[in-house]
Amino acid sequence: MMNADVMNTGVSEREALLREAQNLRAHQRLPEALHTLARLQAAYPRFSRLYQERGHCHIQQGNAPAAIDALREAVRLNPTLPASWDMLAQLFRLTGDPAQAATAAQRVATLQQLPTEIVVANSLYADADFELAEDVLRAYLGKDGDNVGALHLLARIRRDVADVDEAERLLSIVLELAPDYHAARFDYAMVLLQKQKPLAARQEAQRLLARDPDNRDYLKQYGAACLALGDHEPVIDLYGRLLSGAIAAEAADLRLWRANALKVTGRQAEAIADYRASLAARPDYGVAWFSLSNLKTYRFSHEDIARMRVAEARPATHDMDRIYLGFAIGKALEDVGDYEASWQYYMRANALRRSLSRWRPEVAQDCAQNLKRIFTTEFFAARSGWGASDPAPVFIVGLPRSGSTLIEQILASHSKVEGTQELTEIGRYAAELCGRDPDCDLPLEPDALLRLTAGQARELGERFLNETRTYRRLGRPFFIDKMPNNFWHIGLIHLILPRATLIDVRREPMACAFSNLKQLFGTTNQEFTYGVNDIARYYRTYLDIMQHWEAVLPGRVVRVPYEAVVEDIDSGVQRLLEGCGLPFEPGCLRFHDTQRSIRTPSSEQVRQPIGREGLTQWQNYAPWLEPLRNALGDAITRYRN
Incomplete structure (x- = not known):
């Protein structure tokens, strides 16, 4: 703002x-x-x-x-x-x-x-x-x-x-x-x-549509609420219906939204066709170009790259379109092996996106220190037995681009586990209790958690189970919340859901940080990823917090090294399931065959057999990544501890 x-x-x-x-x-x-x-x-x-x-x-x-x-x-x-x-x-x-x-x-x-x-x-x-x-x-x-x-x-x-x-x-x-x-x-x-209340938002949209079923604004609002709930199939037809009679600018948006829903549901060829139709309606539409690149498996033609470069350089191009185009061109040039030019576009887009960001790294570091001060061994000992006892939730935490989507897909291929999406409830509860920093979305006053009572902790745990029920449609005993930022809230999660499973997916810092630097996230999400120093400081802060949780809650969080799973999928899956208390099922090794909606940037990658490319991609950019290595400092080796 x-x-x-x-x-x-x-x-x-x-x-x-x-x-x-x-x-x-x-x-x-x-x-x-x-x-x-x-x-x-x-x-x-x-x-x-x-x-x-x-x-x-x-x-x-x-x-x-x-x-x-x-x-x-x-x-x-x-x-x-x-x-x-x-x-x-x-x-x-x-x-x-x-x-x-x-x-x-x-x-x-x-x-x-x-x-x-x-x-x-x-x-x-x-x-x-x-x-x-x-x-x-x-x-x-x-x-x-x-x-x-x-x-x-x-x-x-x-x-x-x-x-x-x-x-x-x-x-x-x-x-x-x-x-x-x-x-x-x-x-x-x-x-x-x-306010991240999509079920209530959809109910309000349904009330409006009961009065005026053909109102385009009401239909779009209903579609947005469906998407937030993870219901992507209904909006595919809804946006197709709205395309009838749409003017060019609206058609570009509707095609884009429909393509996103098709992508999430695994219908990639149709998604590509709609992204292309969006560009036909608006040729310089940066987000549509970026969405094609964000499929990760799509390859641009030389003509496409030339068109994007012209649009990105045009003085009249809006900042956000320029940012989208910069990330898309960076990915396109990476795919053809022009790493130096690719890096230049990635960094130019990052710099512009960073200039629009409100992220303040010192807020994250202060928050981490406060959490470590409050959540001590004595704190948890005095609150033993608090919370709702249901073991159903499985929280996957870590940094973005750490491999968490792969781990989610493996677990969601198990007959006892349902994959949902990156749920926002825990962050919302933390904000209600502690306030929220307006720039960084982190807890403002974690000391408020000292005032939480046993009854309130149990009510919050039950509230989480009730509010997330709308995302659970398969009737399986366990379900996944894959919000990576929940690593900040492990203390709160343990208080209100003491039997929930907690998984920390950890990726080698150079690979993880580089993958974040070349990824554009939606709206104001993950604003620490648009600068070398910001992502390095955040990675070190993440390690500090995870080390603290292990010290005060030993063995509570299951550590899953991303590289170990990729290098030996059989042993990696076996260890993952054992850590979660689940029996081995062969279907978890065939995770790429599991049909489900996946909303993260890795959606198309985890629909394919596992590959090792992600382990070494950053090395193509080694000549420009020495500042990142220096900024990461001892995290280069400490991440293994």
Whole structure:
């Protein structure tokens, strides 16, 4: 999220340019005013009032068509501009378009029926003046506290400034007051999804679809909730249905989303076709190019690489498209053996992605020290026997790109174990108890765990079992949560689920760190992976924490060295199953034949027999990886301890 000071500075500059244009118009210096507005548009293209001011200028010039175009853009960006609608109504009457004039006049009349404060707040919100809009709304709610329109808009503001807890609270109040307020229910479903409550989000989407089954926004929201729940099959047909009548930009997104679902369910050829169709609709769509590369088994043509390079270098390319393209080109060049150029693209994309990141490595190190201070041998001894006794959960933890998807696939090939996905419940519980660092998503005050009671620990364990039941569809006695970041929460997991299985998948640090450096993760996940020093510090912190868990909970975590499994699959699988207390089954050796949804970047790799390529890939980049080796320090050997 944008820093508040930066946002306020931007608003001040924007308003200063608008005032300059208004003053120039007041003095009849219209060409200069329009030039200032052009500068304003270049810097803030979604600022609605610049287009309104441009409409004023064109009216004074007597250029009605240009004024209409400007004012239409103003109300497209901000439908709550009464002056723009009023000018449009007059212009349409003057140009002989009574139907459009009547529509614009009706919008003016509708806005005039609303409280002035609501109109002003909506207008400020549309221009991203969130702080000012919130001030207006809170003042108004002081005298009309049950106004659902004001509460709904305030919830949107809190959502947009990343305060989803307050947004959820406000929207629940709105829906209690006005259960048929569909726009608020739609926003509520979105917030629930943001808060990692996909089942509740899907239920809200289903309520909306019961009223309006063909609403495209409701269908997309339902699809997003299905994906978060791991239900990928239904959305394949859903997105196919939405493709009918979609414009090019929407078609590109729908094809991409459908391809992702096809990939997860193992239908790779169809996924590739849809990724290609997405690129046909939007040729420079960075995420579609990256998604093809992220299949890991896909190979680009020389023509593809040339197209991606041109798009990546184009000045007008958006930052995120440039990042996606950089990682895709890096993978494409790696596949053809041009390692030096590949490294340059990987590092350029990493640097740009790192510049957008909020990751602060010192937060992770401080959190680790606090966890070690709190979770002592004495702490656990005093809480022996706490939690829910069900042994069903199997937690696979470690670093991303450590081989955890392979271990999950092997275990999910056992008749007693069900693979689910990277579940978010444990991280959410830690945030509820300890707070969450806004930049790094780590526990803010781990000392809060000292106040946890035996009853609360048992309730949390039972809550985990209840909330994860929706992901379990095969009726097997054990199920996997493969969220790698749960290594931070092993102490909490042991407290609330003392009989759960804990597996640490550990990969050789150079191979693991390099694999992270060439991987782009979704949204704000794993932000420590976009810099050599960041990933090295994180790896060392991970080792420190795992060493601590072994010291205070000896033997509690099953260590699985990734290289040992790859080099001797038979013995590796045998040791893995023994560590989990499971009998040997031959199907675990044929893990690549197991049909299930897999959401991680390794999905296509684990659908093939095991290969040794991942052990040595980093050596192709050895000339550029000495800084990484130096940053890892003693972790190069200590990871074996």
